[in-house]
Amino acid sequence: MPEALLETRDLSRRFGALAAVDGVSLSFAEGRVHAVIGPNGAGKSTFLNLLSGELRATSGRVFFRGQELTRATPDRISRLGIARSYQSANVFAELSCGECVWLASHSRARTLVFPSARVAERARRALATCGLAERAGVRARQLSYGEQRQLEIGMILATDPQIFLLDEPLAGLGHDEAQRIVALLQELARRHTIVLVEHDMDAVFSIADTITVLVDGRVLESGAPDFIRQSERVREAYLGSDAP
Amino acid sequence: MISSRARLFLALGALALAAVPASGDRFWMQFLGKAMIGGIFAMSLDLLVGFAGLVSLAHAAFFGLGAYLLAGLSNRYQLAQMALTLPICMAGAAAGALIIGWLSLRAAGVYFIMVTLAFTQMLYYFLNDAPWFGGSDGLYVALRPLSNPIAAYYAIWIALVAVFAFLLLLLRSPFGRVLIGIRGNEQRMRSLGFPTRQYLLAAFVLAGSLAGLAGYLDANLYGFVNPALFGWRESGLVLMTVLLGGKGTLHGPALGALLLALLQQQGERLTEHWTAIIGAVVIAVVLFLPRGVAGLLEARRA
Structure with a gap:
């Protein structure tokens, strides 16, 4: 396994009674593309906001190259080399x-x-x-x-940056536009570490080295694309509809 | 940023202002001196309102600080030399802006406006009620740095041109471009790695020290300061000047100050209800000239 560049330990964020992110422990390896997928409301954007410092965690911790940045401000996190993009441009x-x-x-x-x-x-x-x-x-x-x-x-x-946090870079794009972004992401992936939140399963399975499935703020399954593709639990979570 | 037409107009205007003392007319020198001070004051606020996107109602406090500091230095320490008093007064205004800005910038949007207003009012009541600073009567400036009216006039003229040139260069520098980015999308600037609050505080302190310069020149011109300089009315008036002239244009607020001074002077001759005339003009400008008086200079291009 390559070294973990970014790591979360038991990371949680509650909004009142709702646990949007609930005890997520993930490790993002250097030089890899790690996709985070899941149904709407699974907590993917909240998770990215916790990593980029735009939201404060209720509990749990975040480490970047072993340095804790759970309470760091967004500008400091950015200066450390963690860059993020947003769902709407x-x-x-x-x-x-x-x-x-x-x-x-x-x-x-x-x-x-x-x-x-x-x-x-x-x-x-x-x-x-x-x-x-x-x-x-x-x-x-x-x-x-x-x-x-x-x-x-x-x-x-x-x-x-040293690591890209990309929040649905393909959302709302037509086929050709999406292809252009996918090509761009593949280009970036050669030299950078990427955390990719995305709904477009074709794109995710073609780019990602590792895929984590979030459901109700928890990690349902995490592993290589083939493993995720064959997982019964993932199939169930997606209700078979747009199952990967 | 400024069209060549506007540039020509501004250059001619500045030359015309420089020629006024040749007429020897004391009234116009006093009147235009006051208007130019208003221009410096308004341009310094435009740095915040028009470029950094910060609406502050504390700006009169820094004008007042510059003026009161000169009165204090002159009365208590018999200090009048400009080379000494001007830096002290501007630094004092900057220090005031650092404290008020540091505290106010913890709030955002309308809360920021309210906090800046609260600080101005605190200073106003403090000076109004504290016996050491002349109370509501104010203070005379015993020794003026420039008591010769022609020298005072040219000091104001030089300050006006220098502040305009300084702000123009500042806004074209990387610092100014960061401020414009913050005005456009502060959250995005922060996520790109800019400590936005520090940038805003720097702009607030810079604007405060320039407001202090305007206050210093005002105290020198009139030889008199009073707590009304700190009032929210003054803060509101300079904000109105910026909007009347066209925020985010720099030269607009300077023109706005001249226009407002003329309106006030002519209005006072016509009726005691001259503020109603100013009110009507402000409403008309806001409705029909959304880019202010400066927009008129650009109109033909569009």
């Missing part, structure tokens, strides 16, 4: 694509006053990788929805 609507990735890249710079050439270069490369090099001058809100999702990934790429 969360870009700067009024800024151009170039400015969006520049801001993301600048978050790693020390300079306040003078623009840095390294920051600009990292931004340019991220924009090229996410396939929007030609659209640098276009305002984010003028992009198609699919392009906004590409920009979203370009932005977190520009922060030079």
Whole structure:
């Protein structure tokens, strides 16, 4: 087993009587794509929010390279190298694509006053990788929805992260747009660790090295794609309808 | 950011203002000096309202701090040299902004506005009731740094141009672009790794020190300070100036200050209910010129 980059121990988050995430212990190995799937309301987004610091855990702990960051703020978690994307494209609507990735890249710079050439270069490369090099001058809100999702990934790429937390990067996309993102994810997967929350099972099974199934905030099953595909319990949880 | 038409207009306006003392007219020098101070004050608030997306009602407090500090230094320590008093007064206003900003920025949105208002009112009542600072009568500035009216006028003019240029450069720097990002989507900026509250606090302190500069110039121009400088009315008025001129444009709020001063002066001659005229103009601008007076300069492009 490769070394665990990110790890949760008995992580829980309650909203009143509801345990949205209930005692989840998972370990995300370096260099792997680890998908977290489950029916609506299984607690996948809440789980990501706990990892990115946007929600505080009710109990349990989170470790990154052995360092505890259970109570760390989102900006500190990001600076440690944990980047996240959002379910609906969360870009700067009024800024151009170039400015969006520049801001993301600048978050790693020390300079306040003078623009840095390294920051600009990292931004340019991220924009090229996410396939929007030609659209640098276009305002984010003028992009198609699919392009906004590409920009979203370009932005977190520009922060030079060690691990990507991706929240349904394919949600709401048509077939061609989804294909473009899948290709982008496969490209990223070669060099990065990815935690992928996604509903599109074809995509999940084609990209992921490990799959965890969450149901009612708990880990139902965790393992390689073939193991998950054959699991009776997973089949039951999905009521046979869109069973993988 | 600023169209070439607006740039030409601003440059001509600044030159015209520089020529005013040549006329030797004391009234216009005092009047335009006051209007330019209002312009500096409004531009400093625009950094918060228009660029960082922070609506603060504490801004008059930093104007008042700059003014009161000058009165205090002058009366108690017989200090008047500008090279000494100006940095102290601006630093004092910045320190006030650091404390008030640090506490207020723990709240967000409308709560932030209410907390800043509460601090302003606290300072107002403190100065109004405490015997050491002249109470509700205020204080005279015994020794003015620049008592010559022409020197005072040019100091204001230089400060106006310098603050405009400084803020323009600041907003184009990485720091300014981060502020604009925070205005657009603070939550996203935080998740990209920016300690957004620290950036906002830095902007708050910077804006506070520039408001202190405006207050300093005001106390020098009039030779008099009173607690009304701290009132929520002043904070509201400068906010109105920013909106009237066009928030997020920098030159707009400066123009707004001039317009407001003219309205007040002409209005007072017409009727004792001159505030009603200002109210009507503000409503008209908000309804028909959503980008403020600055929008007029850009209108032909659109």
